[in-house]
Amino acid sequence: xxxxxxxGGGLVQPGGSLRLSCAASGGIxxxxxxxxxxxxxxxxxxxxxxxxxxxITNYADSVKGxxxxxxxxxxxxxxxxxxxxxxxxxxxxxxYAYIGARRYWGQGTQxxxxx
Numbered sequence: 056x057x058x059x060x061x062x063g064g065g066l067v068q069p070g071g072s073l074r075l076s077c078a079a080s081g082g083i084x085x086x087x088x089x090x091x092x093x094x095x096x097x098x099x100x101x102x103x104x105x106x107x108x109x110x111i112t113n114y115a116d117s118v119k120g121x122x123x124x125x126x127x128x129x130x131x132x133x134x135x136x137x138x139x140x141x142x143x144x145x146x147x148x149x150x151y152a153y154i155g156a157r158r159y160w161g162q163g164t165q166x167x168x169x170x
Contacts (some may be wrong), residue, residue, distance in 0.1 A: 057081040057159050061150050064164030071168070072138045077150030077161050079131040088153040089126055089133035093146035093166075100149065104135060118144075140168045 063075040079086060090105035104114045104124040112124050123136040133150055147163040 057083060057152075057154060059150055059152060059159055059161035061148065061161040061164040064148065064166045066167045066169065067140055068170050069140060069142060069168055071140050072136070073140065073166060075135040075137065075148055075150070075164060075166075077133045077152075079152050079154075079159070083131055083154055086128075086131060086152045086154055089150065090124065091133070091135050091148055091150050093144075093148045094163075095143075095146040098146075101146075103148070106133065137166070140166075142168050144168050 091103040094100040126133045150161040
């Protein structure tokens with residue numbers, strides 16, 4: 056059974072950095088796209104970033120220039136380097152992976168940006 060496990064969330068001051076990781080496991084034949092969404096309290100889940108198996112990336116306008124998505128295909132792991140964090144970045148961050156035609160989700164990791 057496919058599982059995605061995130062790590063790296065926490066509390067950080069405005070202007071600080073965090074690095075999120077998400078590892079996929081479960082006998083995965085191949086993963087095409089991997090990425091991140093976030094969901095703040097009272098809001099819908101929003102797209103953050105996506106990366107293809109060929110390292111083509113796309114970002115939400117709100118994070119361009121501050122966040123960097125990367126992946127290690129050998130480890131089935133996707134990363135999100137988050138720099139210059141703002142209070143409005145506070146949310147639960149969920150990773151996802153496309154395996155075949157199906158999208159799988161992680162359980163989420165909390166990111167709180169506060170002084």
